[in-house]
Amino acid sequence: MSAVSTPPDAPGPGAAQPPGRRDAEATKAAILHAARHLLARQAHADLTLKAVAERAGVSAPLVVKYFGNKDALFARVMSFEEDARALLDAPPAELGRHMVRHVLVSQRERGADPVLRIAFAPLHGEHGDVLRANFRAQVTERLAARLTGPDPAVRAELAVAALLGLGVMFGIARGAALRAMPVEDVVDRYGPTVQAHLDGPAPRPPSEPAGK
Incomplete structure (x- = not known):
């Protein structure tokens, strides 16, 4: 993960926060x-x-x-700004595994998926349009901007679609078998699926000359 700078007057990672601030x-x-x-x-x-x-x-x-x-x-x-920052906080080669882990840990420990609320946009009329616009700008377009090679927008949207499917099965459908698995086992199985979309299809070998 990328380093996060700490303001000079902020307590270090191990420092206790004042009770009032912690409660707030x-x-x-x-x-x-x-x-x-x-x-x-x-x-x-x-x-x-x-x-x-x-x-x-x-x-x-x-x-x-x-x-x-x-x-x-x-x-x-309805903003995805903070969630997207954490969701995408990994090098491109490790991003698939990181995104899967982040979704599962968020749901298990905080009871909140970082991106799944986009599924409820149809409930909210014009506010749903705001939710969609935020999602495109703050999640899929930001992810696409990190990808190199052809069709970055398609690859980003397919990767996020795979992630949303995992979130639905884990958090909404509450798949019993999936929820019983250790997080890292799911990461090992599903991370490569998300990463494959991020990487895109392998280049096709050149076709053989006619007559061979």
């Missing part, structure tokens, strides 16, 4: 998780800050304090 970050994470959960189950017009607050176990004024109004909160939820 946990609260924000709970609110975002609740908003994602509801976004996958209700039309945007039916979503309320009160429902998000109840799902997160906090008060509605606290949601407003951290995220502002409903549109600001769901604009954050």
